Amino acid sequence: MIILAIETSCDETSVAVVRAQGGLKIPKFKVLANIVLSQIKTHAKWGGVVPSLAKREHAKNLIPILEKALKQSKLFANSKSQITNYKQISNSKLKILNKILSREPELLKQFLEFMPKIKTPKINAIAVTVGPGLEPALWVGINFAKALSLVWNKPIIAVNHMEGHIAAVLLQNSGIFNFQFPISKQIPNSKFKIPKIRFPAVALLVSGGHTELVLIKNWLDYKIIGETRDDAAGECFDKAARMLGLPYPGGPAVATAAKAGPNHKSQITNYKSKQEIRLPRPMIDSNDYDFSFSGLKTAVLYLLKDLEKKVSKKSDRLKLTPFICKELQQAIIAVLIVKTLRAAKEFKAKTIILGGGVVANKELRKQMKLAVSKNLPTSNLQLPTSIFSTDNAAMIAAAGYLHALKDDCAKPDKLKAQGNLTFK
Numbered sequence: 001m002i003i004l005a006i007e008t009s010c011d012e013t014s015v016a017v018v019r020a021q022g023g024l025k026i027p028k029f030k031v032l033a034n035i036v037l038s039q040i041k042t043h044a045k046w047g048g049v050v051p052s053l054a055k056r057e058h059a060k061n062l063i064p065i066l067e068k069a070l071k072q073s074k075l076f077a078n079s080k081s082q083i084t085n086y087k088q089i090s091n092s093k094l095k096i097l098n099k100i101l102s103r104e105p106e107l108l109k110q111f112l113e114f115m116p117k118i119k120t121p122k123i124n125a126i127a128v129t130v131g132p133g134l135e136p137a138l139w140v141g142i143n144f145a146k147a148l149s150l151v152w153n154k155p156i157i158a159v160n161h162m163e164g165h166i167a168a169v170l171l172q173n174s175g176i177f178n179f180q181f182p183i184s185k186q187i188p189n190s191k192f193k194i195p196k197i198r199f200p201a202v203a204l205l206v207s208g209g210h211t212e213l214v215l216i217k218n219w220l221d222y223k224i225i226g227e228t229r230d231d232a233a234g235e236c237f238d239k240a241a242r243m244l245g246l247p248y249p250g251g252p253a254v255a256t257a258a259k260a261g262p263n264h265k266s267q268i269t270n271y272k273s274k275q276e277i278r279l280p281r282p283m284i285d286s287n288d289y290d291f292s293f294s295g296l297k298t299a300v301l302y303l304l305k306d307l308e309k310k311v312s313k314k315s316d317r318l319k320l321t322p323f324i325c326k327e328l329q330q331a332i333i334a335v336l337i338v339k340t341l342r343a344a345k346e347f348k349a350k351t352i353i354l355g356g357g358v359v360a361n362k363e364l365r366k367q368m369k370l371a372v373s374k375n376l377p378t379s380n381l382q383l384p385t386s387i388f389s390t391d392n393a394a395m396i397a398a399a400g401y402l403h404a405l406k407d408d409c410a411k412p413d414k415l416k417a418q419g420n421l422t423f424k
């Protein structure tokens with residue numbers, strides 16, 4: 001089965017084409033194309049994602065990204081009749097299309113120009129993220145999926161973005177196509193490992209909007225056992241980075257600055273020692289699986305205020321940034337590891353899955369690997385390949401396939417954006 005997937009829940013516009021086979025026991029995937037266009041530059045000057053700008057960028061970029069994905073997966077073919085304008089789409093369909101894309105006039109215009117030029121690609125279904133995320137952004141992807149479904153006559157599968165982050169581990173080492181590298185560097189016919197996911201599994205999902213622990217009894221059977229009571233871990237990285245004068249998104253910026261720490265050791269002058277740079281590990285000892293990161297962000301603010309009083313020169317204060325970043329990163333990592341291991345132990349998890357943008361953090365990956373091998377050697381840790389950690393449509397295709405195996409298709413008329421969608 002070939003799935004075309006669309007992801008527009010936040011600030012990445014992505015279209016993927018994924019070949020899938022096998023049953024729910026051992027689903028196998030090959031990523032034929034995974035085109036991701038980040039809007040970071042658009043949002044960076046605002047210090048965070050602006051929903052109306054995200055919606056506009058998705059609408060502008062979906063057709064070019066679709067074209068790229070179809071070409072890369074070799075599913076692109078010019079229409080034989082070389083129909084070059086929308087008048088060839090039947091009147092009744094045209095009427096519906098105008099309605100579906102009425103809120104995205106730019107996308108509608110590009111759609112009507114592009115679609116008659118190409119043959120219906122050999123795909124079996126269209127998977128699309130319906131939530132959670134920013135509703136204006138989600139709607140663009142959903143309406144695009146509806147329009148494609150109408151013209152191509154293909155079923156739609158509605159996908160929960162967080163399930164996508166879980167399913168991302170199924171994509172590891174798959175696919176010889178990787179949009180980030182030149183084709184010449186790809187190894188043809190590379191063997192790809194099929195990850196063994198044994199249940200029950202516990203998943204730690206850490207992204208910009210979510211931090212949650214999910215008990216997975218089987219594919220499609222998810223239960224949240226703990227979640228953040230306020231800010232998500234990624235949000236804490238992003239907000240603290242802003243206070244520190246680092247660019248958006250804060251996670252990678254803090255991680256890079258933290259690496260610079262030891263080199264600056266000798267330069268700490270007025271502030272007594274780096275031992276003073278100490279941040280709390282919120283809820284690390286609480287008897288549940290919940291998290292709270294807003295206090296940690298506030299602690300960074302107080303630390304900076306204290307520094308302002310004690311270290312008069314700004315240039316001296318800036319030399320401490322790497323230490324603050326290191327401590328912030330470590331505080332977040334420590335809480336995430338302790339809670340995940342505790343949950344895995346209690347629920348006798350055979351597999352521990354990590355998912356979400358924060359899993360791109362190398363320190364978290366390294367320390368989690370160490371902690372699992374030391375404390376839970378019989379559990380198998382599954383980490384998504386870095387490119388599948390942050391938002392992408394290939395993971396939406398993978399989650400979509402799990403639903404396709406149960407014939408779980410959506411009724412296009414009933415599809416809607418669900419900003420706060422959660423596991424039932």
Ligand code: KG4
Pocket residue numbers: 010206207208209210233234235237238249250251252255356357358359360361362389390391
């Ligand atoms: O999953 P994701 O791409 O988008 C959402 O669904 O939110 O996650 C984005 C989050 C941002 O908060 C970003 O700062 C964080 O992931 N992130 C990182 C790293 N790369 C991205 N956090 C820590 N270290 C990183 N290397």
Ligand code: ZN
Pocket residue numbers: 161165207208356357390391
């Ligand atoms: Zn995400």
